[in-house]
Amino acid sequence: MIDVLVAVGHGWESRLVTAIDEVPGVRVARRCPDLADLLAAVAAGHGDVAIVSADLRGVGRDAVARMSGDGVAVVGASAEGDEPSERVLRQLGVETVVHPGLDRDELRERLGTAARSTARRADETQVDAGGPGGVGDDGKVADDEPVRGRVVAVWGPTGAPGRTTVAVGVASEAAALGVPTVLLDLDTYGASVAQALSMLDESPGIAAAARASELGTLDLVSLARLAPEVAPGLRVVSGVVSPQRWPELRASAVEQVLELARGLAPLVVLDLGFCVEEDEELSYDTAAPRRNATTLTALAVADDLLVVGAGDPVGLQRLVRAVQSLASVPSPQPRTVVNKVRAAAVGPDPRRRISESLERFAGLTGLVFVPDDPAATDAAMLAGATLAESAPSSPARLALRALAADLLDVEVPRAERHERRGLRRARTRSR
Template sequence: MSTVVTALGHEWEARMVALVDSLPGIDVGRRCVDLAELVSAVAAGHGDVALVSLELRGLDRDALHQLDLAGVHVVGASAEGDEDSERRLRQLGLTRVVHLGTPADELADLLGVARRGPAPGAATLAGTVGAGPTSTGGVAVATDDPQAGPPRPTDEPPPAPEAGRARGRVVCVWGPTGAPGRTTVAVNLAAELAGSGVPTLLVDVDTYGASVAQALSMIDEAPGAAAAVRASEAGSLDLPTLARVAPEVLPGLRVLSGIPTPARWTELRAAAVEHVLDLSRDLAPLVVVDCGFSIEDDEELSYDTLAPRRNATTLVALEAADEILVVGAGDPVGLQRMVRAVQALADLPVVAPRPVVNRVRASAVGSDPQRRIADSLRRFAGLERIAFLPDDPASTDAAMLAGRTLAETAPGSPLRAALRELAGALAGRALPRPSRTGSRLLRR
């Protein structure tokens, strides 16, 4: 027996409930009037399947994520002939949508999915804040082929929008507290990649101190990341919309600016951020993400229900990343924090990180600083493939003062050369050595 919990539009709710209740092996367990009642009902175990419609106030991607965490299958519903509602439901990630005219046998097959096993998100999301790299949040996917067997959960990302076209890679720039230079590295890496002919999208999801917009002299009153997340929550985010809220600030470099004040961190919901990053792979071959420092997940210790998680955006980004750069400062305190940060990453389902030691200088660690730092990181954290960035305060101060990149203000600086070498490693090819003259970029 499969138990369905409904939350539908009042004009046709009674007819849909009567239709579902008449199906063999399916029972309507609860008829909910709002989202809060629906979430409470499924959390209490009153249903295996949630049947929802757009008329449900507050239905967005984050609400679907909460239902997924509760371990229920979510199916969208619309009035017969309401193509706009069906399209919006699918944009929210619901690929299983029914209406009043759906044949009874097909409706029974879609709603009877609970008898085939647990909801796809029940096991994979129990200990994490995100659903991994999938864009549907773990909602089961239906097939149009009647011979294809029962619906299956989405365990892999959707295919690229164009046949044969590889999707973009996500590179997260992360590091411990203490201002090790995450934003400086992220901004200039993205600029070097774009300047070398690799279209790049720079995304700022730092919920504590987003500063990409200020570093690039962008107006931050309308943050692009928050706009993209709102569109994702509403089910209206597509590639043209994402491109519109991510302006091109340099040739080949688009930017999704972060929230201007930390108080707005609640605008960046984990499920929507995950969708934004997944869609970003289709907008640019390389997506560079500037993350916040904290990866603690202590909310569940303070609340006995689902609670907003400030660090969820960083955790989701790290889990979706194809490469993680851990930025640490080249001094004793910064290196100790870096070792502990790498150890903390080992508890997350993420790829092996690549260490980047910033502000390397002999005055902080002694003579031959690269050798000393490499020996310490190898001994205490087992780290190899370390990238070293020299301390160059004059160049970074000039770039920050002008609100521009190192390629524009200090094209011949040693820090820019080191960042360009790191960018080449990410791009999979060596980039030409920067010229000391004639390298100033034209800002759009």
């Protein structure tokens, strides 16, 4: 017997219920007045199939994903020939749609197939509980394949170690090296990419993308519209305007945005908030939005991870703890970036000292160093520009460009290297 939960706010709801009840082997277990009632019935295990209409208040990809995750097949309902509703339902991730006018056999076929395929998927997920597959591509995409960008997450502990500086630096350098890039500000505590790149405060960005995702209207074209090109080859999706608005970013919406972002450019760079703790006080309520869900979702889908720490005693200790805290969080193998490196903070020969202590205390090797360079980073911030634009030969810029080139496995063009050596010679002579 297939138990069906119906949450359809239309005059034809009762016709649909009667038609379903006439199908042998299928029965309507509950008629739900709203989405909350439906989710409760699903969570309580009262149904095999949940039927929703596109205009059910509050229904979105998040609700559909949650019900599917609970092993319940979500089926759409629309009036016959209501194409726009069907399109919205498909964008919400609903594959099967029924109408009140369908005959018994057709209803049995559609509801039965949906219930069986969801049950099969639930079984497969249990057997194959692996993480998301890596893309493993070098940023170059074959012409005949759709673009599937590689996601590089930039994360790090509290204390403003330079996550945004590194994310903006890597993204802009990658674009300048010829790899189109989209940079997303997913910091739910203090978004700052828009300000760093002098974009309009009101640029709709990630909140609008998440809202469209919830409504089932987000696609590649609409995401591209929310990701203006701020420099050749560099698109930016700005962050939540005020930090209190973090609840607008639901995990499933962030997931869809990231999946679509991979289609926008071969490289996707994420500026993330510092915290990866589960919001434990909320864990009893699985429907509540969680502030760190955005960071956790991003870490889970990323292909590469840069963990940024500040090169002073407190920053380094926080960096060690941050890397340790990743052990319990699904995430790619981290690569450590030590920023603001200076002798004044840790003593002479700071790179050697930092390497030794991070290896001893956390087993971290292969560090990337970005020198302390307040003149360059302040100038960039003041101009609302990238380091490449405002301080092209600064030590911080050169380190970030080398990091981007290394991530992409490309060479910095020879002409630029010569120009750099020339600049260095000129500077040395003038000292």
